[in-house]
Amino acid sequence: MALDVTRFLAKLAAACALLVAAPALAQPVDTGHLVAELVARDQSIAPGATTYVAVRQKIDKGWHTYWRNSGDSGEATRVVWTLPPGWTAGDIVWPAPTRQPTGPLMNYGYQGEVLLPVPITAPANAKPGETVTLKAAASFLVCEEICVPEDAVLTLSLPVVEGLADPNPAWSGPIAKALSDAPTPANFASVFAKQGTNIVLAVTGEDLKGADVSDAYFFPFDSTLIDHAKPQAIERGPDGLTLTLTPGYAFQEGDGPKTMAGVLSLGDRAYEISAIVGTPPAGASGLGAPPSKAVGGGGGALGLPLAAAFAFLGGLILNLMPCVFPILAMKAASLAGHAHDRRTAQGQGLAFLVGVLATFLALAVALIAVRAGGAAVGWGFQLQSPPVVAGLALLMLAVALNLSGVFEVGSSLQGVGTGLAGKRGMAGAFFTGALAVVVAAPCTAPFMAPALGWALTQSAPAAITVFLALGLGFAAPFALAAFVPGLLTRLPKPGPWMDGFKKLLAFPMYGAAAWLVWVLTIQAGETALARIFAAAVILALAAWLLGVAQRRRAAGEKPLLLASVGAVLVLAAAVAAIWPSYGAPQSGQAASASAGGAASVPYEAYSPEKLAAAQAAGKPVFVNFTAAWCVTCQVNEKVALSTQGVAEAFKQTGAVYLKADWTLKDAVIEAELAKHGRAGVPLYLVYGAKGGDGVILPQILTEGLIVRALKDAQSR
């Protein structure tokens, strides 16, 4: 009962205090570029208890204040308390900062509204009923481009009330959130080591297993540990992650620091870590860079259904790309031959579908297997190998010679469209499907890139699903044509015109062969030219010999010698194209993929350092991820990138043009592609003059689009 009375009296006292001075009352101060005030979590405080009082900053738009380590310049907010005797204030509980890039420098701080909570403890002998005034002299450095030091003396009246304090309705929620969001010491193993000119920081722990680390960033407490402005490369591992940092001033003195403490931010979560010198554990790396999720080009965090839909759509569009069009046209002609024999047509349509799917499946499995082995490969990887390109060039030539009528596939010399044996027609359709997929690699259609980029960062079943969706889309028009009855009958009736059409289609195939030879010379230099031409001439001779043999056989002879000489020559041509292995081009890099000299914009070979340097110099940067074997890339370079308007835009904006040539394997470029959620080229990135992340341009470029992107980047 006595207790109740005390309680009652305390409540009464509190009520009186309320009337005299509203609880936790403070006056906001406008210091010029921010409004500051003290806000309390609770309406009162009990003797001996601890509450949180936060310095609230409402910062003008475009301005920022600083974290405990301000980065390259700036200064942390400071708070000096004047409290009644016996009262104590603890350290500021700093929320995780955000990056504030300023020209070539990097600062760490806050924009908008921020709460800096501070624990305040009342002495045990504080008298219930009294109201104390907490006084904080706060110094802010507020910066936009220029910096202004601003000061404010902030006060807060806080009643002392026995018992559990009532929460302050306006501020208990926000302060509790600021406290729970603040980085807390994590149960991680953190080590760092000097590697060459870099520092690697390896962090492993239960919470990091399988976590999304694409936004990982290390904010050191000490401003001399790292070069804040340099990008932090992220590598994932089964147990955590590894950040590659650029050493700061501290590493120029003696043996360098022994510990690195700071905040590891994952974007939505932040942890306090303290790393010691040591050997990075194997589990902190090995899984490559995380896929980027902040991409503008329709990629990003696709789910499986969306990725599969994109892949299907991309596959459909792929039919219209120049790489596969000749082959499909050829197949369409053969389909027309069966237009009036539904069953054969349907069988062929299905065989084609199976051929396409089987090849995509094989490609996906190979790709996944090679990547699991740690190699940097992506879409089109098969074309990064000179022997494959040489082999494909010969295959194209052989198909072209066949279309020209030099020889026939199979032994039948019956006229086109007069009913090939069903079985052989099926095999033919299957292999046409396979061939179409193999030669499709140089072309990336819109929608395809984000889907494949997503697929290659996922588990094998998801990746294979996306590849199969791509195959389904690719095979759909052809397979459907065989099943939709109206379509087939609308095709022109077979007849002698088909022979002419077939011979005409040979020419795109000759073109494809010539183009592959060009790719080969870029990959393997001019000496490769002599080899591939020799192989081509031998193959042509062999084709002619085989053709003669076929005709003689048709006439009832047995031209065994002719046929075997032809076969041996085919073998010789194939061997000449593939063995021995090709050397590297003499002129160092295979950088001149643009050839022809039409490009009036001077460019430099891409490297992350050059990108960082250009960004540091405050210039917009255009990065072109390309390859000689990528038809889409070449078309963009000719049609859009080499125009006068684009050249002028580069001049006007002072933009730097960097070209990342992926014609041959390149781990750095592959990592950069992966970072933007891509598995292949083309990829066009435009970085703003004020730094920040690159914006992804569409895969089909136009002059206007590039000019607009560059102008936009100048002021971004």
Place this chain on the structure above:
Amino acid sequence: MPDFRSFAFAASAAALTLAAGPALAAPAIGQPAPPFTIKDGAGQTRSLSEFKGKTVVLEWTNTGCPYVQKHYESGNMQGLQKGATKDGVVWLTLISSAPGKQGYVSPAEAKTWKATTGAGSTAVLLDPTGQVGHAYEAKTTPHMYVVNPAGTLVYMGGIDDKPTADPASLKGATNYVAAALSDVKAGRPVAKAVSKPYGCTIKYG
């Protein structure tokens, strides 16, 4: 020590590989100070090489920066400059603010500023393109560098150990530049060769 040497080696190797590119290597203690040639406030062309054989102090400044004002309005910077130049040290004050940005001055304004502040520097050099600033990776105003008579960079960083704009902080501050200059004068290696520069961001264009 071996660690430092390998780092220095790696840094110079990086310098070699980057020499062709647009980026210059980061300035490093114990390495030759990046050479430069620019105009001073009087329109005269000055280069670092003309001061070979003398100790050179490079001071980045921005007249509008509160941190710079702390050192000039209190007379701290001028005192340091006069003491150094009396000892035969060459003191070059650089302004890398781009035209239209805070701290940018015309040659005439530079002259007036030097006179009204009573600066004791040898010359005020104008770097509106930021070319010298970028070569030294100068980040803040003030940002200080000391080059010894052999042309080697021996100090870079802040002016003292009190990273604030509050003039009261000057009392009891350890001035790193003064310490480095006396180390160079006495023929000792500079004890504190690097520190964190503090102040306003340099307003590069």
